Amino acid sequence: MAAMLEARDIHCGYDGVPVIHGLSLEVNEGEIVAIIGANGAGKSTTMRTICGLMHPDRGQILFQGEDISRLPASETIRKGISYIPEARRLFPRLTVLENLELGAFTEKDRSVVEERLSEVFSLFPKLKDRLHQTAETMSGGEQQMCAIARGLMSGPKLLMLDELSLGLMPSLVEKVFEAVTAINEKGITVLLVEQLVQEALEIADRGYVLQTGRLVHSGTARELLDSPEVRRAYMGM
Ligand SMILES: Nc1ncnc2c1ncn2[C@@H]1O[C@H](COP(=O)(O)OP(=O)(O)OP(=O)(O)O)[C@@H](O)[C@H]1O
Numbered sequence: 001m002a003a004m005l006e007a008r009d010i011h012c013g014y015d016g017v018p019v020i021h022g023l024s025l026e027v028n029e030g031e032i033v034a035i036i037g038a039n040g041a042g043k044s045t046t047m048r049t050i051c052g053l054m055h056p057d058r059g060q061i062l063f064q065g066e067d068i069s070r071l072p073a074s075e076t077i078r079k080g081i082s083y084i085p086e087a088r089r090l091f092p093r094l095t096v097l098e099n100l101e102l103g104a105f106t107e108k109d110r111s112v113v114e115e116r117l118s119e120v121f122s123l124f125p126k127l128k129d130r131l132h133q134t135a136e137t138m139s140g141g142e143q144q145m146c147a148i149a150r151g152l153m154s155g156p157k158l159l160m161l162d163e164l165s166l167g168l169m170p171s172l173v174e175k176v177f178e179a180v181t182a183i184n185e186k187g188i189t190v191l192l193v194e195q196l197v198q199e200a201l202e203i204a205d206r207g208y209v210l211q212t213g214r215l216v217h218s219g220t221a222r223e224l225l226d227s228p229e230v231r232r233a234y235m236g237m
């Protein structure tokens with residue numbers, strides 16, 4: 001079966017400065033796939049290119065068999081790709097409910113929006129108690145839950161999560177990763193970027209290791225967790 005998402009030899013950069021030098025990766029329906037790598041490796045650039053916030057200079061991105069390389073993010077979200085960027089980017093002065101409803105801007109049918117709200121409340125019951133609180137007054141962990149929930153409000157097939165663990169204490173990191181597993185069990189495919197390599201690989205099916213814009217390893221999560229090179233370079237072992 002063809003992959004849900006396929007990047008074929010993509011090259012991208014900023015203002016002519018290349019950052020990604022020929023990256024190919026695949027995400028199959030139902031998987032959790034992790035992209036790991038050090039600061040500046042090009043993980044966020046890869047995510048931004050896949051969701052259409054920027055476009056590859058060369059190469060192709062296919063989603064469900066369709067070339068989406070040139071589509072803007074406002075279109076890839078309609079195709080079923082939801083990207084939750086680094087550092088959450090909630091609207092700080094809007095309430096939790098307003099943030100969530102904005103996540104569903106592509107959906108005109110109110111009953112579908114209501115249904116999605118009740119799904120995200122079943123995943124994150126705490127959000128329900130905070131509906132009318134502004135996003136800026138929530139704790140970092142609550143904001144991260146809200147950001148994931150907002151990402152789910154567009155009803156994605158593929159959820160892309162950039163550095164979920166950033167700034168969270170370990171017990172919250174664990175909760176957030178549990179939520180990702182629960183989302184995946186509901187049938188949503190996940191592509192995530194993490195610096196917490198071990199934690200990410202523990203919930204992932206497969207992973208890709210990116211080093212200065214190039215793939216240096218790929219394999220099942222188990223293979224990567226067992227790889228002495230990966231352990232030495234990314235898990236401090
Ligand atoms: N808006 C931008 N303009 C110019 N260069 C950029 C821009 N964003 C990123 N870069 C450069 O592209 C390279 C890859 O950055 P990117 O943010 O993709 O890395 P990353 O793997 O996500 O890193 P981190 O783990 O720190 O988030 C870096 O050298 C960075 O300086």
Ligand SMILES: [Mg+2]
Pocket residue numbers: 043044045086163
């Ligand atoms: Mg990044």
